[in-house]
Amino acid sequence: MDMEGSDTDTRRRCAIDLVRGMSRNYEESATSICSGFIQVLLTQYSQSREERSKDAAITLIVAIAVKAQSVLHGASEINQSINVMEMFTQHIFPEISDADVNARPIVRADCIKFISTFRSQFNLHQLQSLLPSLIALLGSSCVVVQTYAASCIERILTVKDKTGQGAVSRFNKTSLQPFLEPLFLGLFGVFENLELKENDYIMKAIMRVLNVAADSITPVASTVLEKLTAALLRVCANPSNPRFNHYLMEAIATLLSQVCKSNPSATNDFEAALFPPFQSILAADVKEFTPYVFQLLSCLLELRPDGASASYMALFPPLLSPAVWESRGNVPGLTRLLQAYLRKSAALVIAGNHLQGLLGVFQKLLASKATEDKAFCLLNTVFEAVSLDQLQPFMPPLFQMLMMRLQQNKTSRYIRFCTGFFSFLIAKYGPALFESSLESMQPGLSLMVIQVWIPNMTTVTEVLDCPERKTFAIGLTRLLCECQTVQSDTALWGKTLASIISTLEPVSAEEARAHEHSHGHSHGHGHNAAHVHEHDDDECTHNEEIGYDAVYAHLHFASSSEYDPLTNMPEGKQYFLQQLGALTTATPGKFGPIIQSSLAPNQLNVLQEYLKAAGIPLA
Secondary structure, rough: OOOOOOOOHEEEEEHHHHHHHHHHHHHHHHHHHHHHHHHHHHHHHHHHHHHHHHHHHHHHHHHHEEEEEOOOOOEEEEEEOOOHHHHHHHHHHHHHOOOOOOOOHHHHHHHHHHHOOHHHOOHHHHHHHHHHHHHHOOOOOOOHHHHHHHHHHHHHOOOOEEOOOOEEEEOOOOHHHHHHHHHHHHHHHHHOOOOOOOHHHHHHHHHHHHHHHHHHHHHHHHHHHHHHHHHHHHHOOOOOOHHHHHHHHHHHHHHHHHHHHHHHHHHHHHHHHHHHHHHHHHHOOOOOOOHHHHHHHHHHHHHHOOOOOHHHHHHHHHHHHHHHHHHHHHHHHHHHHHHHHHHHHHHHHHHOOOHHHHHHHHHHHHOOOOHHHHHHHHHHHHHHHHHHHHHHHHHHHHHHHHHHHHHHHHOOHHHHHHHHHHHHHHHHHHHHHHHHHHHHOOOOHHHHHHHHOOOOHHHHHOOHHHHHHHHHHHHHHHHHHHOOHHOOOOOEEHHHHHHHHHHHHHHHHHHHHHHHHHHHHOOOOOOHHHHOOOOHHHHHHHOOOOOOOOOOOOOOOOOOOOOOOOOOOHHHHHHHHHHHHHHHHHOOOHHHHHHHHHHOHHHHHHHHHHHHOOOOOOO
């Protein structure tokens, strides 16, 4: 509680808060009075070695010296009347560097907390000189001292310096390298002591060391992996500390990603070590760990230099079982894992007649607003990895499903995902496939869908990430330049153009609505659709309850890198300018006036700047 700052009801915390309150309002007087008390207490300690005296003195120093602090950075603003470094040199460092690691545990804990609190005030050389003493204190017989030392080491490794290129970690793999062996010996010494409870601060420190060490950890990676795997097998039998479990999985994730990104062939060694415990977890359905396992399997498969191995393909059929998708915590990791299978080994997936099962998973995910985003992640990857010939038989029921949902429950969130899929389909195959698929269901349906789609782009563009932005820009550009349905409706063509500009160069929704009203661009269609969704309940989607679930805990160090499904196509702006230039050149004088009347002044300026920079004349 003390380390996390949650000891709000203790006498000590109340005293600290009182001192800080007085210091804020009467800094000079409060500092003078407290400095006197501090000197008295330190004198008492030097005479009697009574720990409580120095404990109170250090607590008072921290209380009066810190004017602002955060859990992430420690003290960020210091009382200039308190010489923190002088206090450290005279009263903290002698305690920390004492060779007897079991002496005066209360004072040791205070001194470690002092270093942790003021960590941003120490330069790299000073922090490096402190590390051996902190590592030695991991060997203390006092669990509190071990824990404070591990926490301090972890927080020291997160200190950042502001530079012209942004925040840069003070420690890197080079500056940490000399300490790796004693760090691992000390941390694993505590970690592997079965008489002690699973200590999440120790595991968090191991995770942080692995992350900062980066690929320099490779020479000892197999030993570290063996220790982490043994711990995983141990805690799976009786999961009791969720924080420890999470940092253990993060440690495995960072080791895996650091080693395999620089040496992809090492994925074989990781699979050999991790598959047995992973298979045990999945077979026993250990809910605390299954979401983690799916994320780590995804990470491994994505980093493999080849396609999915035989072990992976043996694991694939059970992943399509409806039961495994019942737990909400499994869904994000499972979806990513299926995407990895498709991107790495689509041919093997199709050869195993699994396409219908995949689309069955999509249907299940689409049925809940809480998982509809993952439904479209999966669907987009299916259309990215599988040939159109193989998908053709599934197109009619698929579009029927999408349209039924759009008709019955068209929230702005669903429109974003659905039109994102349409954009990808059009970007990859052109608008003809999109139109024919909808027209086969009902004549005129493609125009109706576009009339809902385009006005709602105003709200969609505000929340797009980079790959989505490119997909929308290219899909809309192909609608603009290749679709006769759009080109035959002047107002719709102009709105589509405006949507592309706002996708490439987002404007606020207020600006767009102001332009909408000032130009009166309802033109008898699509106008109401733009306003139907302002009151939808997207915020409630994550509160749906469908029974007990293991909470999904995202593994930061197993995160997938940003993926571009249209990597073989140019960037959105470049593609748009090429196609618009070709269209206006082929039909001189036709679209110029429409462009002038359709775009808001700021959008028109943006377009003109684009064209000028690219050297493209607007015919």
